[in-house]
Amino acid sequence: MATAALRNSTVSPAEWEARQQLAACYRVFDMLGWSEMIYNHITLKIPGEDGAFLINPFGLHFSEVTASSLVKIDIDGNKLDQNPYPVNLAGFTQHALFHKHLPDAHCIMHTHTTAGMAVSAVEGGLQPTNFYACNFIGQIAYHDFEGVTVRSEEGERLIEHLGDKRVMLLRNHGILVMGRTLPEAFIKHWSLQRACEIQVATASMGTPILIPDDVVKVHQRDLGKVSLPGGAGKADFEAMVRLVDKRDTSWRQ
Template structure:
């Protein structure tokens, strides 16, 4: 079996491009297709953003984002848009960028040095839990792995105002799993697979909570147990792959369905 790294060699039909950028593009396009496969789409909205490697950008902050107007199932490595921290298009892309989408992502990429990747979703379970007064509760296997790992940011309306950024960064602190109250879920990470592992766990915790609360009162996980679960949850740890194996497995599933994301 090949991994997304092994699949990301720049094809001859692609314009001359640094191989590190092409690899990043293939990885990000694969992730958009994974979100589509999982049903984590919201029409043409929401975003996954990835920093362009410094070997390409020369240390300048540059990012890859989905072209606004395309469904996640239509995203490919070549049609991803390269932008700067202000959302200005850098690569002559014919596609626009949704300003309401990148404001939050830009604040996190700029405000958190370790935020190589940022993901945001409006899944039913994620938005439902974000609308609860008490948010995510310590009642299931997945929420226990996120004990003291979840940040909350209050809803301030549609995210088109840059002045919200400092408040968002202050509320996030060093927590990689974020619940945007009344809005949805967000995760950031040092790598794309790590970010995916965090978001998947957070979304799964919300799904289980929504199902549990529909049946009645939930049995809480004792705090001491939750502390151990959070400590023992190694899927976020770079020393244990930080989600790479899970991500590669899902890429293989996408490849069997439609490998056009590599175009």
């Protein structure tokens, strides 16, 4: 779909901004090595449009996603634009569920990174063995693997296991994070990915030193003291987008 045709149709300024932000995020994920062939998903609600969200076109690599190629769908999986690409059922089933039932799940990210899948596949999951892991101790939900996520009945269990948390390790499967904004979800994913990478590296060296609960609590209490203005992840995400732009700006189209 031509960019001009899309922008001259019924796309609102808010939708176009959301499209560009999400397309940039796909390129950032690819730059960081988090692509998985043509699979995995990042979805983003469109401000002001109840039940409408954007998802990647099934068939494109993360490095190929552009603002105009993103597919606009509703909670029931119906396309709301003329995009010729299909939507991966495995992505729609899971993401639509959370977008429907969780008002604060504005952005949802799911990946199959090596470190994320490895930590999700060991007894005990993420352990308090490093700086980044301490960000999440007590804040991660777990859901047992039931096969590829294409059956709607699994949704009830996903919601139940998530509870009031917005970070989940899908056992034997990978990372799932949600945010009130895309940058917030991004910084959660980046931090959890780093935590998993370091845990995997530490496990290869011997018995890890576990950080005590009282220290974890102090760490989580004080994290806000090192945050920049503008909301969680905003400065981090903008820095990554600048790096992407040095390589390729086609995502903006």
